[in-house]
Structure formats: structure tokens, C-alpha cells
Amino acid sequence: MALKYQLLATDGQARRGRLTTPHGVVETPAFMPVGTLGAVKGLTFQELEDAGASVMLANLYHLTLRPGIDVIERLGGIHAFTGWQRPILTDSGGYQVWSLSPLRKMSREGVVFKSHLDGSMVKFTPESVAESQARMGVDIAMMLDECPPYPIEKADAAKSLELTNHWAERARQAWPDEAGGGLFGIVQGSVFEDLRLRAARELTEMDFAGYAIGGVSVGEGIEHRRFAVECTTSALPEHKPRYLMGLGTPLDLLHGVQHGIDLFDCVMPARHARHGQLFTRDGVIKIKNARFKDDPTPIDPHSSWPLAQRYSRAFFHHLFKAKEITAPVLATLLNVRFYLDFMADLREGVELGTLATLAEEFVRRYTAGDPGSS
Amino acid sequence: MALKYQLLATDGQARRGRLTTPHGVVETPAFMPVGTLGAVKGLTFQELEDAGASVMLANLYHLTLRPGIDVIERLGGIHAFTGWQRPILTDSGGYQVWSLSPLRKMSREGVVFKSHLDGSMVKFTPESVAESQARMGVDIAMMLDECPPYPIEKADAAKSLELTNHWAERARQAWPDEAGGGLFGIVQGSVFEDLRLRAARELTEMDFAGYAIGGVSVGEGIEHRRFAVECTTSALPEHKPRYLMGLGTPLDLLHGVQHGIDLFDCVMPARHARHGQLFTRDGVIKIKNARFKDDPTPIDPHSSWPLAQRYSRAFFHHLFKAKEITAPVLATLLNVRFYLDFMADLREGVELGTLATLAEEFVRRYTAGDPGSS
Numbered sequence: 001m002a003l004k005y006q007l008l009a010t011d012g013q014a015r016r017g018r019l020t021t022p023h024g025v026v027e028t029p030a031f032m033p034v035g036t037l038g039a040v041k042g043l044t045f046q047e048l049e050d051a052g053a054s055v056m057l058a059n060l061y062h063l064t065l066r067p068g069i070d071v072i073e074r075l076g077g078i079h080a081f082t083g084w085q086r087p088i089l090t091d092s093g094g095y096q097v098w099s100l101s102p103l104r105k106m107s108r109e110g111v112v113f114k115s116h117l118d119g120s121m122v123k124f125t126p127e128s129v130a131e132s133q134a135r136m137g138v139d140i141a142m143m144l145d146e147c148p149p150y151p152i153e154k155a156d157a158a159k160s161l162e163l164t165n166h167w168a169e170r171a172r173q174a175w176p177d178e179a180g181g182g183l184f185g186i187v188q189g190s191v192f193e194d195l196r197l198r199a200a201r202e203l204t205e206m207d208f209a210g211y212a213i214g215g216v217s218v219g220e221g222i223e224h225r226r227f228a229v230e231c232t233t234s235a236l237p238e239h240k241p242r243y244l245m246g247l248g249t250p251l252d253l254l255h256g257v258q259h260g261i262d263l264f265d266c267v268m269p270a271r272h273a274r275h276g277q278l279f280t281r282d283g284v285i286k287i288k289n290a291r292f293k294d295d296p297t298p299i300d301p302h303s304s305w306p307l308a309q310r311y312s313r314a315f316f317h318h319l320f321k322a323k324e325i326t327a328p329v330l331a332t333l334l335n336v337r338f339y340l341d342f343m344a345d346l347r348e349g350v351e352l353g354t355l356a357t358l359a360e361e362f363v364r365r366y367t368a369g370d371p372g373s374s
Numbered sequence: 375m376a377l378k379y380q381l382l383a384t385d386g387q388a389r390r391g392r393l394t395t396p397h398g399v400v401e402t403p404a405f406m407p408v409g410t411l412g413a414v415k416g417l418t419f420q421e422l423e424d425a426g427a428s429v430m431l432a433n434l435y436h437l438t439l440r441p442g443i444d445v446i447e448r449l450g451g452i453h454a455f456t457g458w459q460r461p462i463l464t465d466s467g468g469y470q471v472w473s474l475s476p477l478r479k480m481s482r483e484g485v486v487f488k489s490h491l492d493g494s495m496v497k498f499t500p501e502s503v504a505e506s507q508a509r510m511g512v513d514i515a516m517m518l519d520e521c522p523p524y525p526i527e528k529a530d531a532a533k534s535l536e537l538t539n540h541w542a543e544r545a546r547q548a549w550p551d552e553a554g555g556g557l558f559g560i561v562q563g564s565v566f567e568d569l570r571l572r573a574a575r576e577l578t579e580m581d582f583a584g585y586a587i588g589g590v591s592v593g594e595g596i597e598h599r600r601f602a603v604e605c606t607t608s609a610l611p612e613h614k615p616r617y618l619m620g621l622g623t624p625l626d627l628l629h630g631v632q633h634g635i636d637l638f639d640c641v642m643p644a645r646h647a648r649h650g651q652l653f654t655r656d657g658v659i660k661i662k663n664a665r666f667k668d669d670p671t672p673i674d675p676h677s678s679w680p681l682a683q684r685y686s687r688a689f690f691h692h693l694f695k696a697k698e699i700t701a702p703v704l705a706t707l708l709n710v711r712f713y714l715d716f717m718a719d720l721r722e723g724v725e726l727g728t729l730a731t732l733a734e735e736f737v738r739r740y741t742a743g744d745p746g747s748s
Contacts, residue, residue: 037692037696037698038689038692038693039693039700039704040700041698041699041700042699042703043700043703044421044681044700044704045681046681047418066692067667067688067691067692067695071667071668071688075686075688076670080670080686081688081689081692082689083684083685083686083689085684293441293445294445294448296449296450307418307419307457310459311419311457312449312454312455314441314445314449314455315412315413315455315456317441318411318412318440318441318455319411319412321440321441322411322436322440324411324413324415325415325699325702326413326414326416326417328699329416329418329703330418333418
């Protein structure tokens with residue numbers, strides 16, 4: 001496998017690492033902005049790079065349906081196609097098959113589903129999904145998995161896990177190690193500790209380039225979610241990167257880092273931005289709140305985004321009230337910056353061995369000061 | 375008046391000038407990106423500044439209705455409110471009263487109209503409009519005018535012109551010269567040469583800080599429009615800036631510059647961008663056209679926008695097909711850059727006395743190569 005993970009420092013279970021990929025280095029723990037179709041909603045690559053994004057996430061399900069893997073391959077791969085020159089991770093699309101397709105039929109072989117775009121039938125197998133990602137030249141590929149719903153009976157969760165791990169073996173076999181990037185296994189097992197441990201153990205034996213925790217944030221609640229993270233990370237190999245899929249709030253990210261997670265992705269910064277919810281060190285600002293109409297305070301005096309000092313809360317409020325397209329664009333920039341800055345702080349905390357203090361201070365201020373809750 | 379216009383060079387009727395305003399210098403001829411509500415759709419101020427925008431246009435009608443002049447004044451004026459630190463010109467809103475308000479009643483006194491937002495009744499007089507712009511601290515204010523429809527009988531155009539020039543006198547009286555910025559008069563007169571000349575003469579006598587040509591691009595067609603521009607500029611004073619309102623295509627801008635226009639604004643770069651029409655030196659690219667699906671060519675190899683080399687036509691096509699918000703954002707950046715770059719070229723042409731050659735070459739290539747017409 002062409003990925004290289006170096007563990008640089010630890011602080012408790014938290015890890016400060018360096019993931020070397022064909023398209024560059026990712027300092028971990030890292031947050032990956034979500035560019036489902038190859039672009040983060042409303043942002044230019046320049047803005048993402050200026051914000052310090054070292055890796056972007058795109059989605060195989062969406063790219064398969066449009067523009068199609070053939071087009072991307074013909075154009076020289078996903079980096080040439082999109083123009084993004086840093087590492088790219090693609091999600092396998094398993095989750096989207098379940099959440100977006102109007103019709104699907106699953107078997108041990110794979111899944112056949114109806115495109116939500118044009119109604120055509122598409123087949124995903126563990127092999128085809130690995131191969132598609134290799135053909136696009138992604139840096140980090142994800143195996144096809146089944147994401148079980150919640151709540152679920154333990155017997156059903158075990159059955160689903162067995163299918164996922166069967167697919168894992170086939171994906172691992174199908175992945176061309178000469179492709180350059182690396183394939184990650186996905187640990188399922190719902191909220192059941194022994195299933196999570198078994199999944200982690202079996203996948204580890206298959207020797208993936210990295211390991212993801214899937215099947216979280218599907219309605220199981222914060223306690224179950226955190227428990228799943230905690231018991232899974234404890235069973236993962238130390239010398240491989242760990243990716244917590246689809247999470248979450250800043251507090252989720254903090255918890256993940258504290259328990260040894262290296263990679264995160266989440267649509268939350270962009271989705272919150274579209275609804276006028278801005279992440280700051282003092283909590284989430286609901287900028288559409290009438291109290292901000294007259295507020296000349298810079299939108300976030302602590303942001304590393306230079307324009308955050310120039311744009312006032314009153315102006316953001318105005319743009320949101322007027323439903324200007326500029327409103328979600330600026331808010332997304334602010335929120336993505338916040339997530340990336342926060343991860344940079346956490347990396348420093350692990351390096352210096354001050355993560356506990358940093359975490360305490362962050363949580364105190366983030367939860368106490370919430371300027372948008374009143 | 376606090377505005378200072380220096381005529382630096384001429385080439386035929388074309389002028390290379392420098393307009394000094396309270397918030398900075400505008401090298402003319404200049405294109406003013408349209409930020410109706412204080413922000414150009416989808417762009418950050420950083421992007422606008424990087425693109426070389428030296429002045430932004432906002433709109434009094436919209437800002438009056440939301441957030442209101444009182445709010446903006448309380449927050450320290452339009453620059454403090456928006457965060458844009460360079461010059462701002464506000465349109466008076468006369469045109470919007472006619473085009474957006476569901477109900478209006480005009481009199482010699484002014485116009486009472488119904489807000490298209492909340493149905494409340496609002497009154498604009500020449501005095502109130504001048505005063506509102508002064509209170510916001512704009513660099514260039516526009517007088518309230520009546521924009522007559524087209525076609526129009528000459529007698530009606532004359533009557534409308536008389537009202538506009540009556541309002542001009544009152545606006546000029548009401549404008550506080552100590553406000554810092556300057557008030558522009560607006561030349562009306564539809565397509566009638568003697569009316570345009572009369573309007574220009576009467577306004578010149580009132581000694582405005584600059585003069586605008588209004589009432590164009592209302593359906594009169596290109597020949598009439600160009601004739602109106604040509605006959606009006608010939609009658610305007612040499613030592614004051616001239617602004618052609620709301621135009622237009624690159625060829626319209628070229629014609630305007632060739633006939634002595636100094637300032638332009640137009641929603642076209644942003645509106646075309648939203649429809650997937652991209653301005654390039656080789657004509658307008660209709661990027662949604664199927665032929666671009668596989669096209670690895672940079673979106674515009676000649677753009678000064680660094681990312682225009684990195685984004686492929688195939689990727690733009692993909693983003694537009696997928697209706698990603700990133701599509702109009704990137705396209706607006708590209709188009710606004712094109713307009714600003716084009717004006718920079720024209721400025722250089724006037725300086726060097728090579729405008730005729732430049733114009734010929736531009737028109738040849740722009741009209742011959744149209745890569746979006748097939």
C-alpha cells in the first residue's frame with residue numbers, strides 16, 4: 001500500500017500523525033471538507049487551500065451517476081478532472097445507495113440500485129467499487145459496506161456485519177496495491193461492543209491501509225455513538241490511520257481526537273452555514289436572530305479568516321434575511337475555517353501534551369458562551 | 375464637491391482618467407461590479423479586490439427596504455456596514471421603483487410606492503434620495519430620476535425629461551457638498567437627440583460631480599442605444615466623469631469607452647454566470663453544452679484568475695449539470711474577472727493610443743471565435 005502513516009506524538013489516546021499519500025501529506029488529526037461532487041459547496045479551491053484544507057472528500061455514488069467514472073478516467077483521473085491537487089478521499093457510496101436510491105436490491109454479490117437522477121439501474125460490488133476508485137486515482141478509497149439502521153437487533157447487526165466483512169475481503173483482494181492510494185476497511189457492528197471488536201479484528205487481519213468507523217450518527221444517540229468510537233479505536237492497529245465517518249459537531253470531533261481518531265469528515269459546517277448557523281469558539285451563532293440586526297461586531301474576531309474581521313454580524317444578518325447567495329458562501333467559508341482551525345489547535349495540543357487543558361477550556365467556552373441560544 | 379476627476383490621456387474620444395473619492399481612487403474607464411444589497415452575488419470582498427475591482431455598486435431602493443437607511447447610518451455608514459473599504463456608488467433606486475414595486479404613484483413631488491417585500495408604502499423624493507445616500511456615506515450618489523419606457527412619444531419623453539431635470543435641481547440643492555462624496559446627474563431623453571442634448575446642457579449648468587446616461591437598454595435596440603450614448607457624451611463637460619448606467623455586453627462597453635464613457639455597471643457577468651454563460655476573449659462559452667462534458671481545456675487559459683487554469687471545462691460543465699452552488703460562484707468570478715481585465719486592457723489602450731487596434735483585434739476574435747454558438 002502506498003499510504004504511509006507516521007505516529008509523531010501521543011497525548012493519552014490522542015494521536016498526532018502524518019499521513020503521506022500520492023498527492024501530499026495530511027497532518028492528522030485532520031478534518032476533510034466535503035466536496036461530494038468534487039467541489040465544496042460555494043467555495044473555490046483557493047479558499048480551501050488558504051483555509052488549510054489538506055484533503056478533500058468526494059463521493060463515489062454521486063460521481064458514478066454523474067459524470068461517470070469513464071469520463072473522469074478519460075480526463076486523467078479525479079485530480080485532473082476537478083483541478084484539486086491535494087489528496088482526495090472518496091466515500092464508497094454505500095451509504096448513499098441506502099439513503100438516496102429510490103429502489104435497491106441487495107445480495108451477497110453486491111447491490112443493484114436505481115439512480116435517483118435518471119432511473120437507470122446501477123450495480124455496485126465490492127470489486128467494482130474498489131476498481132472505480134482506483135481508476136479515478138483517489139488517494140484514499142473506501143470499501144463498499146452495508147450501513148445497518150438503528151435500532152437493530154443484535155442478530156441482524158451480526159448478519160449485516162458478516163456481509164460487510166465478506167465484502168471487505170473481496171474489496172481487499174480487488175484493490176490494486178500498485179494504484180498508488182490506499183483502501184480503507186470500514187468497521188461496522190452498530191452499538192454492540194463485541195461486534196465492533198470482532199469487526200475491527202477481522203478487518204485488521206486483512207491489512208487495510210487504514211480503518212474507518214462506520215454506522216455511527218444514524219440515530220443511536222450520543223452515548224451509544226461515543227461508546228462505539230471508544231471500543232472500536234481501542235481495537236485498531238496503532239500504525240494505521242483511523243477515520244470516523246460523517247461526524248460531527250466540534251464536541252464530537254474533540255471526543256474522537258481524544259480517543260485516537262485521525263480523520264474526520266462532516267457536512268455540518270456547510271449545512272449549518274446554509275441555515276445561518278455559524279461556528280465560533282463561543283458556541284453557535286444563529287445569525288438570523290433579530291438581535292444581530294444592529295450588531296457591528298465582526299462576525300468572528302477569533303477566526304483565522306481575514307475577512308471575518310471585516311464582515312459584521314449585522315451584514316451577515318442582512319445577507320441571510322435577503323436570502324443572498326453570498327450569505328451561505330461566506331458562512332460556509334467561516335464554518336469550514338472554524339473546523340480546520342479547531343483541528344490545528346487539537347494537533348498542537350497533542351504535540352505539546354496539553355490536550356486535556358485545551359479540551360477543558362474549549363468545552364467551557366463553547367458550551368457556556370453560546371451566543372445563539374438566547 | 376469632494377470628487378476629483380483627472381483626465382490623464384485621450385485616444386480619439388476615449389478617455390483615460392482618475393477619479394479620486396473619499397474611499398480611494400478609481401482608474402477609469404472602470405467597470406463596477408453590482409452588489410445590489412452590498413455584496414456581489416457569491417463573491418467575497420477578497421475575491422473582488424484580487425480581481426481588481428476598485429468600486430462597487432449598491433442600490434438605494436433595496437437598501438432602503440432592507441435593512442433600512444437608519445440601520446446603516448447607525449452602524450457607521452455603508453462601508454462600516456458592509457466591510458467593503460473601497461469606493462461605493464449607489465443607484466438612486468428610481469429604476470427599481472418602476473420595475474419592482476407592485477404599486478406606485480408619481481407626482482411632481484416624488485414617488486410613493488409599495489415595498490415589494492412587505493407591502494409598506496415608501497416615499498422617495500429627490501431630496502430624500504440624495505439625503506439617504508449622504509447618510510450612508512457613499513462615494514458616488516445618483517439623483518432620483520424617471521426612466522421612461524420605450525417606445526415613447528417624443529412629447530411624453532420631453533415631459534418625463536422635464537420632471538427628471540426638475541428633480542435634478544432639487545437633488546443638487548439637497549446634496550450636502552460637505553458629505554464627502556459627489557452627486558451625479560442623470561441624462562434622460564430617450565432616443566431623441568435634441569432631448570438628450572437639452573438634458574445634458576441643463577444638468578451641466580447645475581454643476582454635478584459627474585453625469586450619467588440613463589434610460590438606455592430599455593428595449594430601444596442597439597442602434598438607438600449607441601446613438602443615445604454618442605450624442606449625449608458629446609454634450610457632457612470634459613472635466614467630469616461620465617457613467618453609462620446598466621450596460622452591457624463587452625461590445626457595449628467597448629463602444630462606450632470609444633465614445634468617452636468612464637464608468638460602467640452591469641449585472642450581465644453575474645446573470646450570465648448563473649446561466650452557465652462564460653465570457654472569454656473567444657466569445658461566450660455556453661458551458662452546459664454537451665460538447666464540454668469531456669473537454670479537459672482550462673476554463674479560460676487567458677484569464678487573470680489563477681484558478682481558471684486549474685478548473686477544466688469538463689468540471690464546470692459537471693458542476694452546472696449537477697446544479698451545484700459552486701457552479702454560479704466560480705462562473706461569476708470568471709466573468710467579473712473578464713469584465714475587469716477587459717477594462718484594464720482598454721485603459722492601457724487609451725494610454726498607449728492603441729485603442730483602435732486593440733478594439734479591432736478584440737472584436738474580430740470575440741465575434742469570430744464564439745465557442746458557445748455552435
